[in-house]
Amino acid sequence: MHEIIKKTVTKNESIRRKLTDIRQDNLQQILDAAENIFADRGFRGTTVAAIADNVGLPKANVLYYFKTKEGLYKGVINRLLTIWMDNMNEMSADIHPRESLRNYIVNKIHQSREYPNASRIFADDILHGVNYLRGPLEGELKDQFDRTCDVFRCWIDKQWIDDVNPEHLIFMLWSTTQAYADHSLQMSILMNKPQLDDSDFEQGVKVATQVILKGCGLSD
Amino acid sequence: MHEIIKKTVTKNESIRRKLTDIRQDNLQQILDAAENIFADRGFRGTTVAAIADNVGLPKANVLYYFKTKEGLYKGVINRLLTIWMDNMNEMSADIHPRESLRNYIVNKIHQSREYPNASRIFADDILHGVNYLRGPLEGELKDQFDRTCDVFRCWIDKQWIDDVNPEHLIFMLWSTTQAYADHSLQMSILMNKPQLDDSDFEQGVKVATQVILKGCGLSD
DNA sequence: GTCTATAAGCTGATAGAC
DNA sequence: GTCTATCAGCTTATAGAC
Numbered sequence: 001m002h003e004i005i006k007k008t009v010t011k012n013e014s015i016r017r018k019l020t021d022i023r024q025d026n027l028q029q030i031l032d033a034a035e036n037i038f039a040d041r042g043f044r045g046t047t048v049a050a051i052a053d054n055v056g057l058p059k060a061n062v063l064y065y066f067k068t069k070e071g072l073y074k075g076v077i078n079r080l081l082t083i084w085m086d087n088m089n090e091m092s093a094d095i096h097p098r099e100s101l102r103n104y105i106v107n108k109i110h111q112s113r114e115y116p117n118a119s120r121i122f123a124d125d126i127l128h129g130v131n132y133l134r135g136p137l138e139g140e141l142k143d144q145f146d147r148t149c150d151v152f153r154c155w156i157d158k159q160w161i162d163d164v165n166p167e168h169l170i171f172m173l174w175s176t177t178q179a180y181a182d183h184s185l186q187m188s189i190l191m192n193k194p195q196l197d198d199s200d201f202e203q204g205v206k207v208a209t210q211v212i213l214k215g216c217g218l219s220d
Numbered sequence: 221m222h223e224i225i226k227k228t229v230t231k232n233e234s235i236r237r238k239l240t241d242i243r244q245d246n247l248q249q250i251l252d253a254a255e256n257i258f259a260d261r262g263f264r265g266t267t268v269a270a271i272a273d274n275v276g277l278p279k280a281n282v283l284y285y286f287k288t289k290e291g292l293y294k295g296v297i298n299r300l301l302t303i304w305m306d307n308m309n310e311m312s313a314d315i316h317p318r319e320s321l322r323n324y325i326v327n328k329i330h331q332s333r334e335y336p337n338a339s340r341i342f343a344d345d346i347l348h349g350v351n352y353l354r355g356p357l358e359g360e361l362k363d364q365f366d367r368t369c370d371v372f373r374c375w376i377d378k379q380w381i382d383d384v385n386p387e388h389l390i391f392m393l394w395s396t397t398q399a400y401a402d403h404s405l406q407m408s409i410l411m412n413k414p415q416l417d418d419s420d421f422e423q424g425v426k427v428a429t430q431v432i433l434k435g436c437g438l439s440d
Numbered sequence: 441g442t443c444t445a446t447a448a449g450c451t452g453a454t455a456g457a458c
Numbered sequence: 459g460t461c462t463a464t465c466a467g468c469t470t471a472t473a474g475a476c
Contacts, residue, residue: 022441023441040348041264041348042264042265042347043265044261044262044264044265045262045263045264045265047468047469048469048470049468049469057443058442058443058444059470059471060444060472061441061442061443063470063471063472064441064442064443067471068471069469069471120347123343123347123402124262124344124347124348126402126405126406127262127340127343127344127347127402128260128261128262131405133406134409137406137409137410138409141410142409162430162434164427164430164431165423165426165427167407167410167411167423168423168426169427169431171396171399171403171407171424172396172399172427172428174403175398175399175403176391176392176395176396179392179394179395182346182347183343183346183391183394183395185346185351186346186353187387187391189357189358189362190361190365190387191387203385203388204391206385206388207384207385207389208388208392210382210384211384211389211392211431211435211436212435213435214382214434214437215432215435215436216431216435217434239459242459243459267450267451267452268451268452269452277461278460278461279451279452279461280453280454280460280461280462280463281459281460283452283453283454284461287453288453289451289452289453
């Protein structure tokens, strides 16, 4: 009898485990497809049907998992924010900006190349009325922003860099580096290329570090 | 008899003139409304009905003037491109970059403030699949881009500025200055303000000129 | 959990009276 | 030239059989 009970329990758990796996797998696949399509066509330009087709699932199934299109969009944004924050190598007041600032730029442009969806979806959210980023921007992103400003002020106090307004220096760093995701199409057209390649990203890193480091008073 | 004929002609012309005025006036109003709404919600997020409501005209009337939503969008883009190109103070190889480059930055940020719609609609067009800018980008905009690159190369040859890759320097100038239109919402949220004010645009100009001029090897 | 069928509403565009 | 009425198609979302 013990055996039977045990077996039954094991079997039930095994089934539950399997269903959980399917669920996790579907959630993952839906989020992946949604991320790509939202990045490509924006929130309003994306249809649930397009996402479902991309995963190979019926539309109703997608809506079973996420209930609404907005919910799915929020799911995508939240997942991207996690990666975004985790990958973010924050700058430190103790490490000299010559390395710290250079590292930050290299990292941000690398991120624009490897995860362009994040930058593009965020850009679309800010550009238009959707604005689901308002919450995070007022919370965790603002905290990070404030901390980075403090680091810059520290560097200025120590006279490691020139007296440059920290807030606007960050805006400059962000727009310059994120352009390699958001404006990559424009760049490639103007440079007569089908798309940006290794050398373009290299040049981008080179110009951004060269100009911003020297512009902040850091000699080569 | 001469008098009668003359009078009739005059009256017809007067009527035609008046109708032409109404036509021009309506076209203008529709384009104005469309520009604002396209800038706010993107191409796909904009409805013809919203534009018509904004002008106070029936939807069918708007479509009488522009036939299709795409046509209206193209009309808006073309009008913005004209302003964009006209307002563009191109840089000159003869004028020293200390003035020329500073002027360019001041002008671009001013434009981001005064005509944010242009920057936002262009950003949306590049960010998503719409891409009606591809034509101009391959034509007149590319010509201007190439000319500016040549000016930079000239400055480098004369050793007026450091050896900075001209293409990517322009990308940096554009993204930094246009951020004051495209990312103004993000900026204001992070700085705890309802919207950007005079001092923010001043600081933006200051930081951009300070960092980019010095970063290109131009001493204060 | 999955999927077909369908509701309910909106969108671009047109026909046709004035 | 203007506007009402309306169409055909698509969109989000749900009901209900399996």
